Amino acid sequence: MLSIISWIALSIGAISSIIIIVDVFRHPQHMTIMNIVWPINGWFFGPIALWTYFRWGRINAKNLELEDKRGNGAKVFVSTSHCSAGCTLGDALGVPIVALGALTIAGSTLYAHFTAQFILAYIFGILFQFYAIYPMNKKAGVKNAFVSAIKADTLSLIAFEVGMFGWMVLVNLVIFSTPPAPNEGTYWFMMQIAMILGFLTSYPVNWWLVKRGIKEAM
Known part of the structure; x- marks a missing residue:
C-alpha cells in the first residue's frame, strides 16, 4: 500500500512540474533562475x-502585466522556494552518487548521504542565489555577488x-526496520516529505x- 501511495505522490509531483514547465516556456520569468x-x-x-x-509566481512573467498584490508572507514564501529548489536539486543528485559509489562514512551509508547531499545542496543553493543577485546588479561584480549569495543562503540552507535530515533519521532509524533503497x-516519496519539512x-x-x-524578499 505504501508503495502505491508513493508512486501516486511521485506522479502528482511529476505532473505538477510538467504543468509549470509548459507555462514558464509560454510565460518566462523576469528572473531567469525562477524558470x-x-x-x-x-x-x-x-x-x-x-x-x-x-498565484504568486506568474506575477513575475516577462510577457504578462499582472498587478503584484502579494503580502510579505507570500514574498518570503517565494524566497524560501528559491532556496529550497537549490537544496532539493543538490540533495537529489547526492543520492545516486552515494548509491552508485557504495560510499560510507564511519561505516554508515546515512552519514555519506548527509555529507554528499549537504555539499551539493550548498553548492547549488549558492549558485541559485548568485543567479538571483548578480543579474540585478552586475556593476557590483561577480565576487560581491557570490559573497552576498553566501550571506543570504547559508543560514537558510542549514x-x-x-528539517530534511531530521526526517531522514526518522525514516532510517525509527519508521522502517529496513529503510527503502534509492x-x-x-x-523518493520519503524524500518528497523531507523536502516539504525542509521548506517548513x-x-x-x-x-x-x-x-x-x-x-x-522575492
Whole structure:
C-alpha cells in the first residue's frame, strides 16, 4: 500500500512540474533562475506548488502585466522556494552518487548521504542565489555577488537541511526496520516529505533574513 501511495505522490509531483514547465516556456520569468525553481518545487510540493506558482509566481512573467498584490508572507514564501529548489536539486543528485559509489562514512551509508547531499545542496543553493543577485546588479561584480549569495543562503540552507535530515533519521532509524533503497518509489516519496519539512524549517529563517535586510524578499 505504501508503495502505491508513493508512486501516486511521485506522479502528482511529476505532473505538477510538467504543468509549470509548459507555462514558464509560454510565460518566462523576469528572473531567469525562477524558470528552474518553480518546476523543482512542483516535484515535492505538487498541487501546492501549482497554486503558489499561478498565484504568486506568474506575477513575475516577462510577457504578462499582472498587478503584484502579494503580502510579505507570500514574498518570503517565494524566497524560501528559491532556496529550497537549490537544496532539493543538490540533495537529489547526492543520492545516486552515494548509491552508485557504495560510499560510507564511519561505516554508515546515512552519514555519506548527509555529507554528499549537504555539499551539493550548498553548492547549488549558492549558485541559485548568485543567479538571483548578480543579474540585478552586475556593476557590483561577480565576487560581491557570490559573497552576498553566501550571506543570504547559508543560514537558510542549514535550516532546510535540519528539517530534511531530521526526517531522514526518522525514516532510517525509527519508521522502517529496513529503510527503502534509492531504487524504490518509497525512498523518493520519503524524500518528497523531507523536502516539504525542509521548506517548513527554512521559512522562518528566510523571514528573519529578509527582516534583517540580509536577503531580499522575492
